[in-house]
Amino acid sequence: MVVLGNEKGGTGKSTIAMHMAVAFANAGGRVGVIDLDVRQKSVSRYIENRIATVARTDVLLPVPTVYEMAGDTVEELAELTMTAMREQDLVIIDTPGSATELSRAGHVFADTLVTPLNDSFIDLDVLGRVEPETHKVLHPSHYSELVWDTRKERARVGRAPLRWFVLRNRLSHVDARNKRAMEEAIAALAQRVGFVSVTGLGERVIYRELFLTGLTLLDVRTPGVAIDLSVSHIAARQELRALFNGVGFTDIIPGG
Ligand SMILES: Nc1ncnc2c1ncn2[C@@H]1O[C@H](COP(=O)(O)OP(=O)(O)OP(=O)(O)O)[C@@H](O)[C@H]1O
Ligand SMILES: [Mg+2]
Numbered sequence: 001m002v003v004l005g006n007e008k009g010g011t012g013k014s015t016i017a018m019h020m021a022v023a024f025a026n027a028g029g030r031v032g033v034i035d036l037d038v039r040q041k042s043v044s045r046y047i048e049n050r051i052a053t054v055a056r057t058d059v060l061l062p063v064p065t066v067y068e069m070a071g072d073t074v075e076e077l078a079e080l081t082m083t084a085m086r087e088q089d090l091v092i093i094d095t096p097g098s099a100t101e102l103s104r105a106g107h108v109f110a111d112t113l114v115t116p117l118n119d120s121f122i123d124l125d126v127l128g129r130v131e132p133e134t135h136k137v138l139h140p141s142h143y144s145e146l147v148w149d150t151r152k153e154r155a156r157v158g159r160a161p162l163r164w165f166v167l168r169n170r171l172s173h174v175d176a177r178n179k180r181a182m183e184e185a186i187a188a189l190a191q192r193v194g195f196v197s198v199t200g201l202g203e204r205v206i207y208r209e210l211f212l213t214g215l216t217l218l219d220v221r222t223p224g225v226a227i228d229l230s231v232s233h234i235a236a237r238q239e240l241r242a243l244f245n246g247v248g249f250t251d252i253i254p255g256g
Pocket of ligand 1: 008009010011012013014015016037040042095096097098169170171201202203204205207208209
């Protein structure tokens with residue numbers, strides 16, 4: 001079970017949750033999605049749009065199963081994750097960009113945490129305080145502390161250690177200096193708070209365009225899907241492949 005988490009909003013959690021779910025489904029796996037962002041419901045809405053596209057066009061697209069919370073208790077979430085785990089090969093939990101009780105519980109139930117960050121020191125600040133001149137890590141900050149608490153809670157209830165992956169999202173093709181400084185700070189923080197830094201994703205318009213049709217970059221080769229495969233899309237697919245490989249889902253995206 002994978003949880004997408006970061007207390008900072010708008011970092012790409014829902015976009016990556018959807019792409020991971022579709023990559024896995026396209027590779028023939030059964031995927032369930034639990035959307036804990038009860039206000040925005042981005043990933044549920046994304047999947048609704050996909051269902052509507054299938055109905056409208058008759059294109060054969062595998063659709064992840066959404067497991068809806070009826071209420072808002074941790075007990076219900078525990079039951080829902082157990083049902084989803086029984087029925088699916090992979091369960092993906094998307095969380096809101098703020099600390100809610102359910103989001104914290106989602107972090108305890110999943111065994112893999114994927115945290116996207118925008119490539120900015122503002123985003124990094126929720127993970128750790130960084131010294132302005134040397135970019136040395138001064139101390140972990142609140143999201144890293146939440147993950148630390150999650151790890152303690154998992155150990156207390158006898159769950160396997162949480163695997164934590166961090167990636168930079170919306171990487172710019174021009175900002176080399178900021179990129180390097182972020183790389184160094186993330187590498188230092190990775191050691192300090194115990195995550196693995198994995199391949200990031202570039203800033204690409206296609207991610208914003210696909211939501212309304214429920215399509216993803218992983219659908220470009222499906223017969224009947226009208227997305228032109230540009231050089232930028234091929235590069236984006238390669239980044240996604242490297243990201244999912246880094247997280248341990250090897251070869252769920254075919255080459256090219
Ligand atoms: N690599 C990217 N290139 C361009 N746009 C992107 C990229 N990744 C995400 N976006 C866009 O950034 C915005 C935020 O992404 P998304 O909704 O996935 O973030 P989130 O972390 O789920 O946000 P929230 O915390 O509000 O739930 C969306 O408009 C999305 O289309
Ligand atoms: Mg979201």
